[in-house]
Amino acid sequence: MDQEYERRLLRQINHQNLPTESRLTKCLSATCSPVSVKSGDRFIPTRAGSNWSINFHYANENCRSPSQNHKAKDASSDSSKDAVAYAALLRNELLGAGIETVPDPHTDDRRHAVLSQDSHSLFRYTVHTKRVPFDSDNEVSPYSLSPLSNKSHKLLRSPRKPARKISKIPFKVLDAPELQDDFYLNLVDWSAGNLLSVGLGACVYLWSACTSQVTRLCDLSVDGDSVTSVCWNERGSLVAVGTHKGYVQIWDAAGGRKLTSLEGHSARVGALAWNGEQLSSGSRDRVILQRDVRTPPSAERRLQGHRQEVCGLKWSPDHQHLASGGNDNKLLVWNSSSLLPVQQYSDHLAAVKAIAWSPHQHGLLASGGGTADRCLRFWNTLTGQALQSTDTGSQVCNLAWSKHANELVSTHGYSQNQILVWKYPSLTQVAKLTGHSYRVLYLAVSPDGEAIVTGAGDETLRFWNVFSKTRCTKESKSVLNLFTRIR
Numbered sequence: 001m002d003q004e005y006e007r008r009l010l011r012q013i014n015h016q017n018l019p020t021e022s023r024l025t026k027c028l029s030a031t032c033s034p035v036s037v038k039s040g041d042r043f044i045p046t047r048a049g050s051n052w053s054i055n056f057h058y059a060n061e062n063c064r065s066p067s068q069n070h071k072a073k074d075a076s077s078d079s080s081k082d083a084v085a086y087a088a089l090l091r092n093e094l095l096g097a098g099i100e101t102v103p104d105p106h107t108d109d110r111r112h113a114v115l116s117q118d119s120h121s122l123f124r125y126t127v128h129t130k131r132v133p134f135d136s137d138n139e140v141s142p143y144s145l146s147p148l149s150n151k152s153h154k155l156l157r158s159p160r161k162p163a164r165k166i167s168k169i170p171f172k173v174l175d176a177p178e179l180q181d182d183f184y185l186n187l188v189d190w191s192a193g194n195l196l197s198v199g200l201g202a203c204v205y206l207w208s209a210c211t212s213q214v215t216r217l218c219d220l221s222v223d224g225d226s227v228t229s230v231c232w233n234e235r236g237s238l239v240a241v242g243t244h245k246g247y248v249q250i251w252d253a254a255g256g257r258k259l260t261s262l263e264g265h266s267a268r269v270g271a272l273a274w275n276g277e278q279l280s281s282g283s284r285d286r287v288i289l290q291r292d293v294r295t296p297p298s299a300e301r302r303l304q305g306h307r308q309e310v311c312g313l314k315w316s317p318d319h320q321h322l323a324s325g326g327n328d329n330k331l332l333v334w335n336s337s338s339l340l341p342v343q344q345y346s347d348h349l350a351a352v353k354a355i356a357w358s359p360h361q362h363g364l365l366a367s368g369g370g371t372a373d374r375c376l377r378f379w380n381t382l383t384g385q386a387l388q389s390t391d392t393g394s395q396v397c398n399l400a401w402s403k404h405a406n407e408l409v410s411t412h413g414y415s416q417n418q419i420l421v422w423k424y425p426s427l428t429q430v431a432k433l434t435g436h437s438y439r440v441l442y443l444a445v446s447p448d449g450e451a452i453v454t455g456a457g458d459e460t461l462r463f464w465n466v467f468s469k470t471r472c473t474k475e476s477k478s479v480l481n482l483f484t485r486i487r
Contacts, residue, residue, distance in 0.1 A: 085155070092152045100154040166421065166431040170462035171451075174207065176200060181438055181457025183353065183370070183397065183413065184270045184284075184311040184327070186229045188442035188455045192236035195253060196444070196453060198461065199227030204241055206253060209446070217241075217251055218258065231272035236447075238293075240279055242269030248281050250293055264289050264300060273313035273322065275336075280322060282310030288324055288334075305332050305341045312355040316363075321381060323365055325352030331367050333381055343384050349373040356399035358424075360406050368396025371414050376422075390427050392420065397441050402467040403449030409466055411454055413439030419454060421466050435462055 084102060091097035146153070178201035179187065187199035196207040202221035207214050220226060220243060229242035238259070241249045246265035251258050267284035274280075280290045288303035288310055305324070312325030321342075322334045331352050333343040350370030358364035363382035369375050374394055378387040395413035402408065406424050417440055419433040438457035445452050450468070455461050 088155055089148075089152055092149060092155060098151050100151055101158045102155065164430075164468065166433075166466055167464070168431075168433060170435060170464050172463040174461040174463075176455060176459050176461050179442075179455055179457065179459050179461075181441065183351070183395075183439070183441060184309055186231070186271055186442070187227065188444050188453065188461070189230050189232050189239075190444035190446055190453060191232035191239070191253070192234065192447050193253075194447055195232075195236065196461075197230045197232065197239050197253075198455070199230050199241070202226045204230060204239070204251075215256070217253065217256060218249070228268045228270050229272045231274060233274045234276070240272050240274070240281075242272055242281060244268045246283060246285070248272070248279065248291075250279075260293065262289075262291060264291075267309075270309065270311050271313040271324075273315050275315040275319050275322070280313055280315070282313050282324060282326075284309040286310065286326070288313070288322075290322075301339065303334055303339060303341075305334075305344075306330060311351060311353040312367075314355045314357055316357045316365075316381075317359050318362070323355050323357065323367075323381075325355050325367060327351040329369070329373070331355070331365075331379075333365070343381060345377075345379060345386070347377060347386060347389075348375065350395075354396045354399040354410065356401050356408060358401050358406075358408075359403060360401070366399050366401070366408060368392070368399055368410060371395040376410060376427075378424075388425070388427065394418065395439065397439060398443035400443055400445050400452065403445070405468055407467065409443070409452055411440035411443045413441065417456070419452075419464065419466075431466065433464055433466070436460070 088097070088099040088102060092099055148156075176198060179198070180201075185199075189197050191197065194209040196209060197217070198205050198207065202225065203219045204217040204227055205214055206217050217239070218241065220241075223245075225247070226244045227241060228244050229240075231240045231242075232238070232253075233240070237253060239251050239253050241251060243249065246263070246267055246269060248262040248265070248269055249258055250260045250262070262279075262281075265281065265283040265285055265287065269281050269283045271282035272279065277294055278290055278292050280288060282288050286304065286306045286308060288306075290301040290303065292299060303322075303324075306326035306328055307330075308327035310324055310326050312323075314323050315321070316323070320336055322336075324332045324334065326332075329346065329348045329350060329352060331345040331348065332341040333345075334340075335342050345367075348367065348369035350373035352367055352369060354366075354368030356366045358366065363380055364387075365379045365381050367377050367379070369377075371394075374392050374396065375389050376392050376396060376399075377389040379385070380387055392410065392412060394416040396410055397413050398411040400409050407430065408422050408424060410420050410422065412418050412420065417434070417436050417438060419436075419440060421430040421433075422428070423430050436454065436456040436458055440454050440456050442455035443452060445467075451463055451465050452467075453461055453463050
């Protein structure tokens with residue numbers, strides 16, 4: 001081929017391709033880099049407007065499936081204590097925070113937040129004018145081979161509290177046919193002898209937590225009556241039974257025989273409370289009767305202060321004061337000598353059935369309101385002051401304090417039917433238990449103070465392990481061993 005013709009042909013081809021190449025160059029320079037490329041074959045994009053940490057986080061999140069993300073959250077919650085310990089160790093070594101104990105990530109959230117907001121700067125320059133002795137807490141001994149400070153060594157040696165786990169399912173469920181769905185009744189109680197008394201219809205049944213045997217104590221259907229309340233005395237030998245017709249019967253549990261039948265109420269007896277040998281009974285006739293079972297029935301004290309049915313009665317641990325709650329939204333406190341209430345609380349907006357005296361703080365009383373109130377309130381009966389309150393979100397049916405820790409459990413009705421464990425005085429929820437399909441109207445605590453039993457209108461009794469127990473006496477250990485065999 002002629003060389004001149006070949007040269008002209010190549011020049012024509014280059015001239016046709018020139019606009020396309022220029023357009024492509026302009027496109028790349030406009031979209032990828034603000035720097036216009038005038039010569040050379042290198043393309044260097046700019047990364048000034050990119051946030052690589054956020055993009056990398058999104059990329060990792062998008063590539064995970066929902067199940068993987070859920071597992072990652074569970075793993076992070078399980079290792080939260082290790083993460084807190086590691087963070088405290090870093091603060092000791094880098095910032096000189098001087099932390100000696102590992103903060104609890106659950107109970108010490110506020111303290112952990114304060115520690116995380118340390119004002120120390122990571123990069124700072126200080127001149128030490130006075131040298132600290134090597135045996136102090138701020139420096140390590142020159143003979144130590146560890147790179148950590150003494151504070152960090154104390155941090156690593158600090159004891160860790162084991163994580164408390166409360167089972168969300170009951171360890172035992174019993175059928176309770178004819179267990180009434182009535183907010184104003186008290187049909188379940190647990191004795192010091194590990195016997196559970198339950199009022200079912202016209203009968204009272206005893207269930208032994210040691211042998212799981214069930215015996216029928218009494219049947220009121222012969223007299224056309226029904227059971228409205230049951231209550232054990234402190235020794236666990238006698239059980240009081242309130243009836244729909246207003247009678248209060250005293251039964252010997254061991255012998256299975258009725259000792260006496262007390263009259264005086266004109267309506268059903270829905271609340272009972274023992275105080276030594278004295279028995280207090282509250283009725284729909286708005287009267288509270290106090291009687292000594294050792295004396296003739298005529299010797300009685302009549303306490304009149306409520307305007308509607310009395311549905312809650314509890315004696316204080318020192319046996320000096322009686323707290324009563326009624327359908328008139330009132331909470332009254334009586335002493336052992338006066339016929340008039342010494343204190344009256346009217347903050348609740350619904351019936352007060354849930355009442356519990358604290359065994360840990362003298363004069364501390366807790367109460368809960370019904371559906372229109374839903375509040376848990378605490379009172380100092382020594383001064384008559386209201387301490388604090390919290391809205392539980394549903395009807396409060398029962399309250400009980402732990403015997404060994406400053407905690408209490410509450411059972412609820414409309415509309416969540418749940419069981420809540422609270423820590424006092426922070427009022428933080430330790431656990432939330434569900435399982436009953438009706439209002440959890442009945443509650444009793446085991447004699448060892450570790451387990452509770454709840455009853456509801458779904459005709460079931462459910463047993464839960466909710467409280468931690470101080471294993472300090474052999475007697476309590478033996479009760480626990482007998483109780484935990486029934487599974």
